[in-house]
Structure formats: C-alpha cells, structure tokens
Amino acid sequence: MHFRSYVLFLGILLLATTLKAQESRDPHVDEVLAFIELTATNSIPLEELIERLSAYRNRPLNLNKANEQDLSDLCILNPLQIRALLNHIRENGPLLEVWELQSIDHFDLTSIQLLVPFVSVGRINTLKNTDFDLFGGAKHDLLLRCQQVVQSGNTPDTGYLGSPQQLLLRYRYRYGNALSFSLQAEKDPGETFLKQQRMGFDFVSANLELKRVGVVEKLLIGDYNLQFGQGLALWSGLGFGKSALLSSIAKQEGGLKPYTSVYEGLFFRGLAAQLAFKSLKITPFYSYRKLDASRSDSLGIGSISTAGLHRTFNELANKNRLGQQVLGTALQWDTRSLGIGLSVYHTRFSSPLAPKNDWVNYFKFSGRSLSNSSVFAHYSQANTYYFGEIAHSFIGKPAALFGLLSSLSDKLSIGLLYRSYPISYHSFYNAALAESSTSYNEKGFYSGLTYKLARKWEWSMYADVFRFPWLAFNTHAPSQGSEVLQQLTFKPSKESQLQMVYQRSQKFKNVAAETAIPFIVPYVHQKIRLDFRYPISKTLRLHHRAELVRISKERGYLFLHDINYQPLQSKISGNIRLALFDVSDYDARVYAFQQDVLFAYAMDAYQNKGVQTYVNARYTLRKGLDIWLRYETKKYIKEASIGSSQNVLAGSRVSEGKLQIRYQF
C-alpha cells in the first residue's frame, strides 16, 4: 500500500465529539527531557515518561495528595526533595500555593520551575467522587501514527516482507484514577501488516489496571513493568544512567507499573498485584512471554533479541522462539525515613540458553532457569539520603551497590556510589547504574556534586572510575577506565539557559589492526558542548548548539539551530531545525535530542557529513482533535548511498515523513 493510502485510512477513522483540553509536544516536557540529559547509549522506552508528563500537563498532580511514588514518577525531584516535601505537608498541612515550594528545604528555583507546569494544589477526583458511568464518565485517547522514509519506496527489493511504512496505534482509557486500559500496536518498516499477523500489527501490547480496591492498591492484567530497589535484580522499563543530574544515581522505585511503550524489549506479561497493608506492600507477579531468540551452534538459544524486528524470513523464524516464565514477589516496607525491601523471583525458559562459546562469554549465564533475590533499602537522615541493594542469583558471588546523596549546604550537594557486579552474577532484569549496558562484570566508584556558584550559575560534575575484571565486547582483556563530566549552567532568566559541557572518558579497546597476539589499547573520548536557549518573543524560542567530539585522531562536529513556535492561543504550533554535521568516523558520532511529534522520542546519532532539516507542526482541528506533521531530510555530502546491507538507499538524501492524529473524547 502507498503512503497516501495510509493517510486516507487514518482520515476515515476520525470521529467528532465534545472537545477536551489540547495537548501537544509541550515545551515543558521537552525542557524536562533536556534537563534529564540522558546518555546517548540508553535504549530505554522514554515514551512512558513523555506520556506521563503530558498527562500531568493535562491533569496536574495534586501535591497535597501525591505519595512518594507519584512524585518520583515525574523524574524531576531527587529523593531529598521528595522527602522534604512530604515532611513539610505532614508537619505544616497542605500547600496553599505551588510556589510555597520555595520555602521547603532542598528546593531550588530550577527544580521548582521545571515542576510547576505539572503540579497543582487542588483536589483530584477519585472513583468514589464520580458517577459510575464507565463510558460517558471516562476519558478516551486514541492516537494513530504513520511514518515512512520517502526513499525506501524507491528502493529495489530489500528482501523485506512488508511495506516500508511504520504504523502505530495507541489507545488509552481512563476512569478517574481507579481504572485504566491501554493498548498499543506497532508495525516496523519492512514488517507485514494485517496479512500473516494474527493481531494485524506485528507488536501488540495491552493491559488493564485497577486501583485502590480495599487492600489491592493495584491489580494489573496484561503487560507491565516492575521496578524495585536500585535495579540490580528486578527492574524493567524506564531507567537512567550517569548524567549531570546528581539525583540520577539513586533510582526511585516505581513498583508495579503498566507497560505503555512499543519498545519490544524486556517487560512482563501476565498478572500482577500490589497489596498494601499500612506500611507494608506486597507485589506478587506471574509472567509468561514469548521472546525473540536465535539458535546457538548447539541446540540451545544463542542470544535473546530485543530489537523487535520481523522483516525477513530469518527474523520471523526467530520470532517468539523462546518461552519465558517468571514467578516471584516483592515486599516493601516504608516509614517516614526508612524503606526496606526484598524481591525474589524465578525465571524459567522453554529452551536452555547457550551463549557463544568464546572467552568473552565464558562466564555468561547458560541453562534453563535462574533464581534471583535481592535486599534493598533507603534511609533519610537530616540532609542525607542513603540507598543500597545487594542481589544474588544463587550462582557465584552477590552483586552490591551502595550510595548516598547529601546536601552539605544550601548551595552544595554531593553524590557517592560504589558498585560491584561480579562476572558470576546474572539477572535478566537488571538496570543498575553501570558504565556498560548491563550490570555485569564491573566494579566502580562514582562521585558527583552540584554547586550553586551564584543565583544564576550552577556547576555540576561527576567522576567515575571503573574496572572490568573480565573480557568485554571489543575489549579482550580485563581493563579499567574513567569518566569525568563538567557542566556549567547559566540561567539569565526563567526561559533562557546557557550550558557548557565537557566530558572526557578513558577506556580500552582491542587494537584495530590484525596482530599475532591481540591486545588492548587505551583511547580517550572527549566531548565539548555549548548549548544556548532563549526566547525572542512570547511565542518564539531559539535554541543553538555547538558540539565537538574527539576520539584519537577522529573528530565529529555538530552545529544545530532550532526555532520553536508555541503561541498560547493558536491552532498552529511547531518547530524547525537546521543542523550541520561533519563526523569523520563512527566512533566520533555526535548525539542530539530530536524534537518530534507527541509521544515520539529520538536521540539521533549524526554520522558522516551533511545537513539535516526538519519541520514539526501541530494543528488543532477542534478541541480534542490534533494533527501532527513531521518532515525531515538529511542530505549527505560525498555519499553515493546511505545505509548498509538490506537498508541501503541509493543517493545521498534521506527524507522521512510522519503523520499523527490524536483524538481525545
């Protein structure tokens, strides 16, 4: 089917009813994402966070009713701030005005300015306060998206079974705060649609969540995430790595959460509940999923794939190859200042895992089942928040993580974290802070601080020293390394910000040339970034960035300029980008956050040499009905073709169009 047919298809599905509050890709949401400053290598489902923040823009979180989990879900406040707020309300009564936050310890102006768009101090509606009308009293949110790389329609037979379009269907049903249903379905480029698909789409995820019925705080049927402790043993979904944001080192448990992403990675599918008995919470869960996996040389499973691509016969053959059952429970006991928890679960596969038999994988998990347990705790005392977790997989040595966040004065905060992840420790759901992509084969010590130099100046930095006791990917010997980041932020006004970042990391990798005896060599990766955002009027904001990456003799440059148009009362809003880049080698690629349609997120890596432009536009047809259009083009200089293997596109230009419609009723 052609691109135009999809547009028509989406248009037919439009319905017209009463109007609701408008939402778009909110600049306040973008501000939080930029503030969080994720590491480029994180492949985490950020749609959850975007959706959550966007929802709070529409229905602000009532600070007087929010609990610790609600506040940590915003990903804006650190644990000290959350505790200070809860203690303040407990001791002084409800907040009368949001800006009262300025009088609470540990709350700085930056955090408050980021927080204000998402919170209020008014009443919230609960199931008890509304009439019992499951349809008329509920909120519905339907979103459809279609996108395609324009040139892929002209590409000779790629061997893909499906069309080049990417489709997304997203539906949300919410009845107060007590009942919700979510459905998301996706087709990736190259995958088939409708034909050969039982559910039409290649990936379908859904869940039903019931809240606050007696001791059942949450009951979830379908797809869900579990987030406990510091991510050593049981953590799926959104999680952050090292960043200039000091509080990112202390994970804040989300507990049981519905899975609302189309990232086909690690999540749970089945049944879970969160039971609350005063200070004690118990979360039993069961999950059965089919995972994509490839066979190893033996009859076992060589590797599990989370890419979720099923475009070719080979990829389809690996689809749903491996059955995975998970059964377990988590306990949490929380008081005002102390929280202790325990998680225990067992994983069993339908076929044994048998990773490739080489020295790098020598200690990797093999077998059919694995049991995991962990004990975690956090404690607040005065101006210091302590946290830690010890996890064991009943094989080999336990893994451990301990840290603290402390406000030494009203201007200075520090963070310290020690981690030890032995090669004999295994977990399929770990997301603890690490230099590598998983919490495995690593020891390290992190220290960071944030200091308010003056009212408008803030300095952040961290230094991380780490060691890999065993071989790793592209590093075939035990090695060590370090990473330092320095960030200076100047905020001349509430809307303006100038930021300077310097990051330097030193690690080891295999020597590039073929040698009789392979060995590892050190390399240094440096990054300098200058970022400036400022308004030029009430509706127009500009953003400029210059970034240089240097690794050995390779260089990468990026200059980008954004114009954002966000009028208060208008049917149209949008943004434009112009970016120039020149990257001499893949290792020197430069990452930059891309603005996109609502709920879409991209952290693009600029490679080779060229120019990028994109336009995002939102148009409100009527209240509750919004359309987004996005068109991006990258023109590469001195490239005759782009991409590799089956994704090769002839020519030096890549363009992508995106159409999204959202209907709320």
Added chain:
Amino acid sequence: MKYYIVYLLFFSLKLHAQSHFSAKSQALGENGVVVEDVWSMNTNPAGMRKVLNATLGLAYEQVQLQTPISSQSVVLVLPFKAYRAGIGFSSYGLANYRMQQMALSFEKQFGPNLSMGLGLKMHQLKITDYGKRSSYTLDLGVMYDFSNMVTLGLHVQNVGNSTFSSSFNSAINPLKIDAGMAYRANDQLCLLASFSQTISQNLIPKMGLDYQLIPALALRGGLSLDAVHHFAGMGYASKNMHLDWSIVNRTGFGLSTQFSMTYAF
C-alpha cells in the same frame, strides 16, 4: 631557642618522601598548595603562616602493593616574631630502594593578606648495588587572602629542575607549579581547587572538599582529574592535637592509606 634552631639547621639526616602530602592534603585531593598547617612546609611553605605555636608533626603512609611500600615523615615548625621556620625529615621506599629528604622552610608575612615562603631540600637516593646520590632543590611559595572567604596559593617545586646524576635522572620530583584556591563557603564547608603542572607532563586539575561534621570532626574528599583518582579522609581536632587519616586508590598503584598527627606545644 636560637641555639636549638642552629642545631636543627646543621642536622644532616637526608630524607625524601615520594608522597609529600600530609594525610589532610591527600584527603583533599592533594590540594596542598592551599592547605595551611605544619605540613605546608612540603607543599607550600607560605602556608606555615597559620602555625602559632611550636608544632610537631608525624606521618606514616603505606601503599598496598604486592610488597607494601611505606613512607615516614616528621616535621617541626617554630613560630617567631616575624617569620616561621620549619624542619622536616622523610623516608620512602624499601630496603633496596630508599629515598630520603631533609627540608628547611621559612615563611614570612608581608601585611595581613600576603605570605611568602621558601624551602630548601636535600635529597638522597640509595639503591642497592647502584650506590647513592644526593641533590638539592629549592621551592617557592605564596599565599594570598583575596577575601575573608577566598585564599589563593602558588607553589613552585624544584625551581631549578635539579636532578640526580644522569643514571638517577628521574628520581627527584621535577619542576612543578601548583596554583589553587580555597573557598570557605561557611563555617562548615571549604572547597579547594588547584592545577598542577609538572614539566613535560599533563596539566592535572584537582578538587577537594572539607566538611566539618562537628567542630572537632571533619570529613574530606577529593579528586584529581587527569588519571582520575578519588581521595577520602577524616580529621579530628582537639585543642592541641590534630589526627588525620586519608585513603586513595591509584589505578595501577593500589590502595594507599596515611595517618598523621600534629601536636602544638
């Protein structure tokens, strides 16, 4: 007292410490250029200005290698009307390799804010079957109170870039310049930062933090940012005595711990 000083000046035990930072300076990320105590005679002689009584200091450091290496130091600083004088001895190494140093330092104040100092060091290196060598180096130091919260420090070590003979060429610490700043944010918190440039080597930025948990107890931490090293330590202070402890983990060199004690008479 004068005869006592003359006796000390002619005392000729020649010692040298590989790590000349006190436990306090080491815990603060080796920001000795802006630390002011008796041990300043090694890291910035101008820092002796805060010594108001005759003060004796002892230090012991051990590096946890396969064969542990230790260093021992002793210093004595005497205040006079217009200046301070200090003498120090240190020894570092193993039975077959020993570096020893004797140092004489002087500090004088020029007004309420400015202090300058110089240090003369005699170094001796003994290596079994290779013999021993001696040499002399000169250090210069400056301390300046920019404000009642900010102090600046400058130290030039081995001004003439003296060495032992060619076969022992790299043994003495080469010409090095340290420049730094101490910022006393409030009664509890002091932040330190400095740059260290050794000739023909990389510039090393350093940072340190001193936090008074209670008036008698300080927690310290520091970083050096070329090859990243973390430093940590604690200090206890009573009326006459200071006890300090530090620990550092240097990549490739192992864990090093140091204890030092000073007593003011």
